[in-house]
Amino acid sequence: MDIPYTVEARPDTGLYNAKVGIWLFLASEVMLFGALFSTYILLRVGAPEGFWPHGWLNIPVGTVNTLVLITSSITTVMAWASLKMNQFGRFKFFHACTLCLALTFVGIKSYEYHDKFMHYEITLKDGRIADGHLVKRTADQVVISGHYVEDRKELFDLRAGGPPHEHTEITIPQAQIKKMENYGPWHTTYLAIYFTLTGLHALHVIGGAIVIGFLWGPGSKLWKTDPDRFTNRIEISGLFWHFVDLVWIFLFPVLYLL
Amino acid sequence: MSDQSADHFSHHIRRYLFVFYALLFGTLITVAASYIPFGNRAMNIAVALVIAICKASLVGCYFMHLISERKMIYFILAFTTFFFAGLMFLTLWSFSDPPWHTVTH
Numbered sequence: 001m002d003i004p005y006t007v008e009a010r011p012d013t014g015l016y017n018a019k020v021g022i023w024l025f026l027a028s029e030v031m032l033f034g035a036l037f038s039t040y041i042l043l044r045v046g047a048p049e050g051f052w053p054h055g056w057l058n059i060p061v062g063t064v065n066t067l068v069l070i071t072s073s074i075t076t077v078m079a080w081a082s083l084k085m086n087q088f089g090r091f092k093f094f095h096a097c098t099l100c101l102a103l104t105f106v107g108i109k110s111y112e113y114h115d116k117f118m119h120y121e122i123t124l125k126d127g128r129i130a131d132g133h134l135v136k137r138t139a140d141q142v143v144i145s146g147h148y149v150e151d152r153k154e155l156f157d158l159r160a161g162g163p164p165h166e167h168t169e170i171t172i173p174q175a176q177i178k179k180m181e182n183y184g185p186w187h188t189t190y191l192a193i194y195f196t197l198t199g200l201h202a203l204h205v206i207g208g209a210i211v212i213g214f215l216w217g218p219g220s221k222l223w224k225t226d227p228d229r230f231t232n233r234i235e236i237s238g239l240f241w242h243f244v245d246l247v248w249i250f251l252f253p254v255l256y257l258l
Numbered sequence: 259m260s261d262q263s264a265d266h267f268s269h270h271i272r273r274y275l276f277v278f279y280a281l282l283f284g285t286l287i288t289v290a291a292s293y294i295p296f297g298n299r300a301m302n303i304a305v306a307l308v309i310a311i312c313k314a315s316l317v318g319c320y321f322m323h324l325i326s327e328r329k330m331i332y333f334i335l336a337f338t339t340f341f342f343a344g345l346m347f348l349t350l351w352s353f354s355d356p357p358w359h360t361v362t363h
Contacts, residue, residue, distance in 0.1 A: 258302060
C-alpha cells in the first residue's frame with residue numbers, strides 16, 4: 001500500500017503531508033521551550049539582588065559552539081539544494097559536514113558540562129569559602145585549583161570588572177569541610193535551568209544527528225528509487241535542524257551573556 | 259535538471275550564503291554588545307534579544323523558507339505565536355499578582 005501525499009501536494013493543504021506534520025511538531029516544540037524560557041524568566045526575576053550568576057560560562061567556548069551550529073544550518077540547506085539540483089555527491093558532502101558539526105557541538109557541550117561537574121564550592125567550618133576545580137580527592141584531604149572568598153556573593157558576578165581571582169592549588173583537610181558541592185544542576189536555580197535548557201537542546205541535537213546520519217547512510221538508498229520523496233525527507237529533517245539552531249540563537253545570549 | 263532550474267537554485271544559494279554571513283556577524287555583534295554597558299542591565303538584555311530576534315527571523319524566513327510558504331503553514335504559526343505570546347503574557351502578569359506570603363527581594 002502506498003502512503004498518500006509523500007511527494008505530491010494534498011489538494012486541501014497545498015502541501016505534502018510530512019511538511020504539515022513537521023510544522024505541527026515544531027509548533028509543539030515552541031511551546032515546550034517556551035515553558036522553560038518562562039521558567040527562566042520567573043527564576044531570574046525572583047532571584048535576590050546580586051545572586052543571579054554572571055560570567056559562570058565560558059563565552060569563547062559558547063561563541064564557537066554557536067558558530068558551529070550556524071555553520072551546520074548552512075550545510076543542511078546546501079545539502080537540500082544539492083538534491084534539488086540533482087547533485088547527489090554534493091549532497092553527501094554537505095550532509096557529512098552537518099553530521100560532523102553536530103558531533104562537534106555535542107563534544108564541546110560535553111566539555112562544558114564536565115567543567116561544571118569538576119568545579120566545586122567548599123564551605124569550611126571557619127566560615128571561609130573555597131571555590132575552584134577539583135585536582136585530587138582522598139579520604140583525608142581535597143585539593144582544588146582555585147581561591148578563597150569571605151562572602152559567597154563574590155562568587156556570583158564574575159563579569160563585574162574587579163581584579164580577577166588568582167588561582168592557586170589549595171589543600172583542604174576533610175575535617176575542615178562543612179559542605180562541598182559541585183556546580184551541577186542542584187547547586188543554584190541558575191544551574192538548574194541551565195542544565196535543563198541546554199540538556200533538552202542537546203537531546204534535540206543528538207536526535208537530529210541520528211536522523212541526519214540515517215539519511216546520509218542507509219536512508220540515502222531511497223534517492224535511487226524515489227528521488228523526490230528522498231528530497232522531501234531531507235527538507236523535513238532540515239526544518240527540524242534549523243529549529244534546533246533557532247532555539248540556540250536565544251539560549252546563547254540568555255545563558256552565557258546576560 | 260534544466261539550466262533554468264539550476265540558475266534558479268544558484269540564485270537561492272547566493273541568498274543562503276548571505277544569510278549565513280549575516281548570522282556569523284550577528285553572533286559576533288551579540289558577544290561584543292554584551293561587553294558594552296548601555297546604562298542598565300535591562301537595556302543590555304533588550305539589545306541582545308533584538309539581535310537574537312533578527313537572527314531567528316533570518317533562519318526562519320530563508321533557511322526554513324517561511325518567506326514563501328503556503329497559507330497552511332502561516333495558519334499553524336499564527337496559532338503558535340498566539341499561544342506563545344499568551345504564555346509570556348501570563349508569566350509577566352504573575353509578577354503583579356504574587357501568591358500570599360511570597361518572599362520578594
